[in-house]
């Protein structure tokens with residue numbers, strides 16, 4: 443298949459076993475370039491594991507992963523990043539004592555051929571600063587650039603994580619529960635931010651909030667015990683009796 447006509451992400455028979463537990467069990471998926479796809483499913487369904495296999499932080503037990511037509515199954519995480527893959531995490535992983543701008547600069551320079559050397563005049567790094575500030579502006583955090591990250595609200599920290607994920611101008615962005623733990627207003631701000639991202643970026647988003655998942659994406663894949671149990675339009679998935687059972691069952695005990 444030529445890269446021009448390839449899926450953004452293609453998973454075939456992807457499996458991850460932890461001892462006797464199959465956290466991911468023979469998952470096959472095709473995500474088209476520019477698509478926005480939600481991955482939903484109850485706790486422990488294998489959603490984060492799926493992201494860790496795609497980003498290369500964990501090695502699959504079986505199956506294959508292709509990114510824009512290229513097999514990346516055995517590629518190191520930084521090589522996948524260089525091919526246009528970025529992810530955010532379910533739990534914040536920022537440097538809390540550094541400023542917003544410094545966190546952003548670290549992400550920008552990590553992916554740039556120009557490296558920061560603290561003994562050189564900062565003027566040399568104008569391009570890195572400009573890029574970092576543009577990223578902060580795009581997520582609405584430019585005014586907070588001098589604040590230590592620990593002084594930001596939880597919602598602002600999650601917005602900053604989006605900026606860091608965008609630092610490498612990704613073609614495929616994996617977002618692991620970007621609205622987790624956010625108050626309603628913060629969650630709405632995050633949804634607006636994600637809706638405003640470049641439509642050329644392919645986005646895979648793990649989301650517990652079905653309303654958010656359906657607002658951000660056209661198509662939803664449901665994982666349950668490591669397997670794909672439903673896959674289709676938001677309307678079809680919502681009407682699927684198995685999905686209703688899984689969700690009503692899970693929510694009934696929540």
Ligand SMILES: Nc1ncnc2c1ncn2[C@@H]1O[C@H](COP(=O)(O)OP(=O)(O)OP(=O)(O)O)[C@@H](O)[C@H]1O
Nearest residue numbers: 460463465483484485486487488489490491492532
């Ligand atoms: N490193 C690991 N070692 C052993 N078991 C693991 C490991 N990582 C995940 N698991 C198990 O694999 C299963 C899937 O976990 P995963 O974190 O992918 O679920 P999830 O769908 O992201 O859940 P949540 O909605 O709670 O974030 C769970 O049963 C989990 O306990």
Ligand SMILES: [Mg+2]
Nearest residue numbers: 489490491532
């Ligand atoms: Mg998870």
